[in-house]
Amino acid sequence: MxxxxxxxxxxxxxxxxxxxxxxxxxxxxxxxxxxxxxxxxxxxxxxxxxxxxxxxxxxxxxxxxxxxxxxxxxxxxxxxxxxxxxxxxxxxxxxxxxxxxxxxxxxxxxxxxxxxxxxxxxxxxxxxxxxxxxxxxxxxxxxxxxxxxxxxxxxxxxxxxxxxxxxxxxxxxxxxxxxxxxxxxxxxxxxxxxxxxxxxxxxxxxxxxxxxxxxxxxxxxxxxxxxxxxxxxxxxxxxxxxxxxxxxxxxxxxxxxxxxxxxxxxxxxxxxxxxxxxxxxxxxxxxxxxxxxxxxxxxxxxxxxxxxxxxxxxxxxxxxxxxxxxxxxxxxxxxxxxxxxxxxxxxxxxxxxxxxxxxxxxxxxxxxxxxxxxxxxxxxxxPSWPAAPSATTLKLAATGTNGLGRLGSTAPAPGATESFTDNPGQGERDWTANPDSVLGSRVLFSSGTLTSDLRVSGTGSITVTASSSLNNARLSAVLVDLGPETIRNFEGSGEGITTLDTKSCWGDSAAGDSACFKDAAADTVDVDSYVISRGWADLGHYASLNSQQQLTPGKAYTMTFKLATTDHVVSAGHRLALVIGGTDNGQITGNSRPRVTVDLTRTTVQVPLVGTLPK
Structure with missing residues (x-):
C-alpha cells in the first residue's frame, strides 16, 4: 500500500x-x-x-x-x-x-x-x-x-x-x-x-x-x-x-x-x-x-x-x-x-x-x-449488486476528425484505425480536460448526448487490438462522464472529506483512552468531466501475465483487461466517453514514447450498463 x-x-x-x-x-x-x-x-x-x-x-x-x-x-x-x-x-x-x-x-x-x-x-x-x-x-x-x-x-x-x-x-x-x-x-x-x-x-x-x-x-x-x-x-x-x-x-x-x-x-x-x-x-x-x-x-x-x-x-x-x-x-x-x-x-x-x-x-x-x-x-x-446483470458491448467508430470518434452501437468502417503517441508526462487529467479537441497522446470516443440517465454498475473490460512503433507499449483505458456535476473532492488532501475541529463521543472513556473523535464533513468540488473507471495494461503481456514479451514493431496484438469496478449514474444531458492512451501519468510507470495504432474493427469495450446509449 x-x-x-x-x-x-x-x-x-x-x-x-x-x-x-x-x-x-x-x-x-x-x-x-x-x-x-x-x-x-x-x-x-x-x-x-x-x-x-x-x-x-x-x-x-x-x-x-x-x-x-x-x-x-x-x-x-x-x-x-x-x-x-x-x-x-x-x-x-x-x-x-x-x-x-x-x-x-x-x-x-x-x-x-x-x-x-x-x-x-x-x-x-x-x-x-x-x-x-x-x-x-x-x-x-x-x-x-x-x-x-x-x-x-x-x-x-x-x-x-x-x-x-x-x-x-x-x-x-x-x-x-x-x-x-x-x-x-x-x-x-x-x-x-x-x-x-x-x-x-x-x-x-x-x-x-x-x-x-x-x-x-x-x-x-x-x-x-x-x-x-x-x-x-x-x-x-x-x-x-x-x-x-x-x-x-x-x-x-x-x-x-x-x-x-x-x-x-x-x-x-x-x-x-x-x-x-x-x-x-x-x-x-x-x-x-x-x-x-x-x-x-x-x-x-x-x-x-x-x-x-x-x-x-x-x-x-x-x-x-x-x-x-x-x-x-x-x-x-x-x-x-x-x-x-x-x-x-x-x-x-x-x-x-x-x-x-x-x-x-x-x-x-x-x-x-x-x-x-x-x-x-x-x-x-x-436489493442486489451490481445493478447491471451483464455488460453491454460498445463499439468504436471513427469520425471525420482524427483522434475523436463515436462510442456506441455503430460498427467501424472496415480497416478503420486511430493512432496516438505515448507521452509519459500526460495522464487522464490532460486526456479529459478538452474532450472535443484533438490531443496527440490519446484518442477519445464519445456517445451522443443522453436523453435519460445511464447507470454504470459493476466491472467492465476492454478488448484492444493495437500495434506499436517500438518493441513495447503501455495501454490505458479511461471511462469518462462528460458533463457538469458536483462530486466529492477525492483528489483533495482528505480524499473527499474535511476533518472538523469538533468532536463526538461514542461509547465510554477511561484514562488514556478517550471515546471522543474528530467529526468530518463532505469536501466537494464542481467538475465538467469525471473519470468513473480506469484500466491499464502492458501490451507485452498480451499472451500471458506470467511472461512479458517484446513486441514486433508494426504487428498487431490483441489484449483484454478489466476496468475498475464502479457504480455511477451518467445524467441525462451528459455524454459517456472512452479514452485510450498510453502511459497514464501518476497511475502507471513508463518512459518510452511509441506510436500506437488501434484497430477499431477489433477493439470493443464491455460496460455494465443499466439503460441504453442514444443511437
Missing part, C-alpha cells in the same frame, strides 16, 4: 457515552435482544486489559518461534459469572509505526507493559455491549517478533493463529518469551474481523483460509490481490514496492535476520509486471470457495490507492460461492465509513456484529444488500 495513503488512519466513529452496569441482570441483558440489539451494560472502566502472545506455529529465519502480541480488552463481568463473549478483532501492522484513525492513534502501554490505549472506537463502543476487542500486531511489527512478508503466510498466519487461540486450538503465553500459558477461557469462539486498508486485507486473507470460528469480516478499502495493488495487467502502478512497504511498518528489532524474507519479496515482485507464484500466494479472491464468514464490504469508488478492482473481483468471487454479503460504496477515495456516514455506519455495524456474533435476529441480513452514495451525502439502497 502506498505509504502516503495507507498511513492515513482509519477514521473513528461517533458514539454516545453510556454508564456501564455490573449486575447479573444487566449482564444477561447485554446479549439479549432488547431495543434492537446488545446494550451498553458493562463497565468500560473496569474492563480487563491484558496481552497474550500467541504462538503462530511459524519460525523466523533463525529458527525461533514466532509469537504475535494480541492486546485484549474485555468486560470483566461475564467471566466472573462463568459466561463467555464474542470477539471483534483488528489485525494490523500500523499500531506503532503509523497509527489508526483521523488522529493517528497508536497503542500505548503503562510502565508494566499493560495496554492502555486501544486505537479507534471499537473498544469504547463494543466492550460495554458485551464484546471483547482484540488488536493484533502482525508478525515483525510493534511487539510481535518474526518477519513482515506483505500479505503472505506470515501476515495471514499472524491473525489466523489468534482466531485459533480464541477457539482453543493454539497456544498463548503471558509474555513474549516466557512459558506461562495464557488461555482464552472468556471467549465463546465467535470472531469478527474488521479493518481498513492493510488491516482489512488481512481480514480477507484470513477468511480465505476458511478458519473455523471466524463468523464475519468487515474489510474497508481492502486488497483482495496484492498483484492488483502493485500491478495492472503487466503494467507497474505508482505504488512503490512490497519490499519498501515492509521496511516502513516493521519493528527493526524483530526484523533483524529477516534479509532472506526481504530478498524473496523483491525477487517475487519483479518490476517487469510478471505474475509470479509470490503474487499467487497473495491472491485471496482465488480462494473465495473457502470463505465461511459473512462479508460486509465498504469501499470508495474513487479510491486510487487500493484500486476498486480489489473489491469488485472479491465481491464477484464471494457471490459465485454463495457467501452472505453486504456492500457500501461511497464517492470518496481511501476513507473509512466513519468519516462519510458516521451515524448510519455505527448503527449498521452494531447490528451486523450483533447478528453474526451474538445471534440476534435483528433483520440486518434481510436488508438491502447495497448502499451507494449517488451524490455527496445522498445514498440509495439496492
Amino acid at each position: 502506498k505509504v502516503s495513503h495507507l498511513t492515513r488512519p482509519l477514521i473513528a466513529l461517533l458514539v454516545v457515552a453510556f454508564t456501564g452496569l455490573g449486575t447479573a441482570g444487566a449482564a444477561l441483558a447485554a446479549q439479549s435482544p432488547h431495543d434492537g440489539g446488545s446494550q451498553p451494560v458493562y463497565s468500560y472502566a473496569n474492563a480487563v486489559r491484558e496481552t497474550a502472545w500467541v504462538d503462530t506455529g511459524l519460525k523466523d529465519p533463525q529458527g525461533r518461534a514466532v509469537r504475535v502480541a494480541a492486546d485484549i480488552i474485555r468486560p470483566a463481568e461475564p467471566a466472573s459469572q462463568g459466561r463467555t463473549v464474542p470477539t471483534i478483532m483488528d489485525a494490523s501492522p500500523y499500531y506503532s509505526c503509523c497509527g489508526r484513525g483521523n488522529e493517528s492513534q497508536l497503542k500505548t502501554y503503562d510502565s508494566a507493559g499493560k495496554p492502555v490505549q486501544f486505537p479507534l472506537y471499537y473498544d469504547n463502543y463494543f466492550v460495554p455491549r458485551g464484546y471483547a476487542v482484540v488488536l493484533v500486531d502482525l508478525a515483525g511489527t510493534n511487539r510481535s517478533n518474526g518477519c513482515v512478508d506483505v500479505g503472505g503466510p506470515s501476515d495471514i498466519t499472524s491473525a489466523k493463529a489468534v482466531v485459533d487461540w480464541l477457539n482453543g486450538r493454539a497456544t498463548g503465553y503471558t509474555s513474549a518469551t516466557g512459558s506461562t500459558r495464557a488461555t482464552a477461557s472468556w471467549s465463546n469462539g465467535s470472531v469478527g474481523m474488521i479493518g481498513k486498508s492493510w488491516d482489512g486485507t488481512i481480514a480477507n486473507g484470513v477468511a480465505a483460509t476458511g478458519v473455523a470460528g471466524l463468523k464475519t469480516i468487515v474489510p474497508i478499502s481492502a486488497i483482495s490481490s496484492w498483484y492488483d495493488y502493485y500491478r495492472a495487467n503487466g503494467a507497474s502502478l505508482t505504488a512503490g514496492t512490497p519490499a519498501g512497504l515492509a521496511t516502513y511498518v516493521w519493528n527493526s528489532g524483530a526484523q533483524s535476520g529477516c534479509s532472506s524474507v526481504q530478498s524473496a519479496t523483491s525477487a517475487g515482485s519483479p518490476s517487469n509486471g510478471n505474475y509470479t507464484s509470490w503474487w499467487a500466494q497473495r491472491n485471496y479472491y482465488a480462494n473465495a470457495a473457502n470463505v465461511k464468514a459473512s462479508v460486509f464490504v465498504a469501499h470508495g469508488v474513487n479510491d486510487l490507492n487500493v484500486k476498486t478492482i480489489n473489491f469488485g473481483q472479491w465481491w464477484d468471487a464471494l457471490g459465485a460461492n454463495g457467501v452472505q454479503r453486504k456492500i457500501w460504496l461511497s464517492q470518496t477515495g481511501h476513507v473509512d465509513p466513519f468519516d462519510y456516514r458516521r451515524t448510519d455506519w455505527v448503527d449498521t455495524l452494531h447490528r451486523w456484529f450483533d447478528h453474526y456474533l451474538m445471534g440476534i435476529d435483528n433483520g440486518v441480513d434481510r436488508e438491502p444488500v447495497a448502499s451507494v452514495e449517488r451524490t455527496p451525502d445522498h445514498w440509495v439502497d439496492d
